Amino acid sequence: MAVTAQQVKELREKTGAGMMDCKKALVDTNGDFEAAEKLLKEKGLAAVAKRAERATSEGRIFIRQQGNKVAIVELVCETDFVANNAEFVGCGEKILDMVFEKGYTQVEKELSDVLLDFATRTRENMSLSKVKVLTVPENAVAGIYIHSDFKTAAVAVVKGSTDDRVKEFARDCCMHLAAFTPAFIKQSDVPASYIDEQKEIFKVQMANDEKVASKPENVKEGILQGKIKKHLAEICFVDQMFVKDDKKSVAAKLDEVGKEVGTKLEFGDVELLLLGK
Helix, strand or coil, X not given: CCCCHHHHHHHHHHHCCCHHHHHHHHXXXXXXXXXXXXXXXXXXXXXXXXXXXXXXXXXXXXXXXXXXXXXXXEEEECCHHHHCCHHHHHHHHHHHHHHHHHCCCCCCHHHHHHHHHHHHHHCCCCEXXXXXXXXXXXXXXXXXXXXXXXXXXXXXXXXXXXXXXHHHHHHHHHHHHXXXXXXXXXXXXXXXXXXHHHHHHHHHHHHCCHHHHCCCHHHHHHHHHHHHHHHHHHXXXXXXXXXXXXXXXXXXXXXXXXXXXCCCCEEEEEEEEECCC
8 A cells, every 4th residue: 555654754753763764664564553663663673682782881870869768870872962862861760760669779671671762763772781779777868969971970878967067068978979089988898909909019119219129128118008008098988088178088077077966977878970880
């Protein structure tokens, strides 16, 4: 049967597929609109599978707090054009809705499927790469921050008070995390293998420094320990100088805010989120 321009237009509006693809689908299905729609979807899904190996270095991080839960969702795609597309953003928001409504705490097929229709129409490789849910304990607050590029984000839970000053500090901690991107939260998180590797690097540097190389072994050992201590303070969140007060470490600022509100504060979950990592 003959395919009309109106049929092609309606199928294109419903599926988002190209005009010629819509026309061919209608011809191949003898004008059966539902069959043509199904055919386009099947072809789209096949195309998505073929694109699965293409690099996804762009995307967006989403964070939302609802009650005592903080949900984190990460979507990745190939281009910043798609990452900034309103429909792509809408997919992320819908996935967040479903996480809270259905209690998901990890990537599930139902959540991933939210992207399928958009992926088939844009012909771009994209996926739901992360779903994580944090619980905020009683008498605690969560700070949330997402950088303007939506590729860097942070969550910091501070336990011990819900005072507004603690809420402000928790958010400032998130901004600190995004600005300084510490490799670890505290020194006890640092693997012994990492410290051993850094010691070897510093030993080589010291051996190449004539002034240091000539010193007694006990002095060199003290220098080595000093270098390790300084390095750990630079890469561990609680030991870094606070973003809003470079005379105090994050840990010292935590104690200061605790004294201001009249209680001892401590960190709960602290998450630095970098797209694709």
